[in-house]
Amino acid sequence: MPVELECIDFGKFLHGEPDERVEVAEKIVKSFRDHGFAKFKNHGVSRGLVEGIWHWGERFFKMSPEQKMKLYHHPSPDPQRGWSKKGAETTSKLRKENAASAPEGELLDEKEHFDCGPPADSQFPNAWPASGDCDGFKEFVEDYFGVAQQTSLRIMQACEVGLHVPPGTLVQRCLPAASELRMLYYPPVSMDTLNKGLIKRAWPHTDFGIITLLFQDDLGGLELEDRSKPYTFDPVISKSDEMVVNISDTFGRWSNDYITPGVHQVNVPPKMRDQKDGIVPERYSSVFFFKAHRETSVGPLPPFVTAETPAKYPDISALEFHRQMTDILY
Numbered sequence: 001m002p003v004e005l006e007c008i009d010f011g012k013f014l015h016g017e018p019d020e021r022v023e024v025a026e027k028i029v030k031s032f033r034d035h036g037f038a039k040f041k042n043h044g045v046s047r048g049l050v051e052g053i054w055h056w057g058e059r060f061f062k063m064s065p066e067q068k069m070k071l072y073h074h075p076s077p078d079p080q081r082g083w084s085k086k087g088a089e090t091t092s093k094l095r096k097e098n099a100a101s102a103p104e105g106e107l108l109d110e111k112e113h114f115d116c117g118p119p120a121d122s123q124f125p126n127a128w129p130a131s132g133d134c135d136g137f138k139e140f141v142e143d144y145f146g147v148a149q150q151t152s153l154r155i156m157q158a159c160e161v162g163l164h165v166p167p168g169t170l171v172q173r174c175l176p177a178a179s180e181l182r183m184l185y186y187p188p189v190s191m192d193t194l195n196k197g198l199i200k201r202a203w204p205h206t207d208f209g210i211i212t213l214l215f216q217d218d219l220g221g222l223e224l225e226d227r228s229k230p231y232t233f234d235p236v237i238s239k240s241d242e243m244v245v246n247i248s249d250t251f252g253r254w255s256n257d258y259i260t261p262g263v264h265q266v267n268v269p270p271k272m273r274d275q276k277d278g279i280v281p282e283r284y285s286s287v288f289f290f291k292a293h294r295e296t297s298v299g300p301l302p303p304f305v306t307a308e309t310p311a312k313y314p315d316i317s318a319l320e321f322h323r324q325m326t327d328i329l330y
């Protein structure tokens, strides 16, 4: 039986009676513990904003290569800003198992993306389309960033309730924000190309932050690892207004592996999984990498370190951890 995520009504946590809030929070923690993933409705991201992802994604990625080059991200271990072209990021490098199971050769991701950080980030300033190239994109992305940040903090609150740890244990480590928002475009690709085994929309990986919020279009393609059968992946079925959330590396480290990150990949849409040829249509998605403040330690937190479960990870800063990981990825 493939893994099926229950769609959790987050409105019952946001607006429910105390008992109901605890019940929903425990359900969220259970889904995270069992699958590294949870799926939400009534999550607080308005329909208008979700529709904006599809509208502005298309407007942005349909700019000409010359227009996109004006905000080209030059590979470096620092947080990504601006446009990354196809082939820039190779998620395959994040897990050794990827190379072990594929033919000889470089394993590439078939995707383009736009990345930005907090609107007022002066340490790593954002890069936006030039005036006249995609007017309105910056305003949309900044609005969405704010809402995604608030939504992530509420999920952190729910995790504190569901994990029965003191209020603030997680939330206080997330301020001020150092999150990253990414808009993604997967161009059409032939089954023939994918079947050669060297190219995937995204290879199995985990994200570096605390949690990742994701919206995918109705075509789908996101897959999660079935923890009862490692290295097998099942489609994450979500409607375009449902929010999928996965646990990322920092949460795994903070919780000393009490909750471990969800391994995921992007594959062909669920309805094309058994197809041998043809063209896989283009796909849009957006992910919000909710991240700890750069100076915050990503080492295990006090409630998760006991005599029986000593700390498994060192106390390094979130920025140092980020640089280590981006260095592998680019």
Ligand SMILES: O=C(O)CCC(=O)C(=O)O
Binding pocket: 182, 184, 202, 207, 214, 216, 221, 222, 264, 266, 285, 286, 287
């Ligand atoms: O597009 C997706 O569904 C997932 C993208 C992803 O996993 C990533 O960018 O880290």
Ligand SMILES: [Fe+2]
Binding pocket: 205, 206, 207, 264
């Ligand atoms: Fe990811």
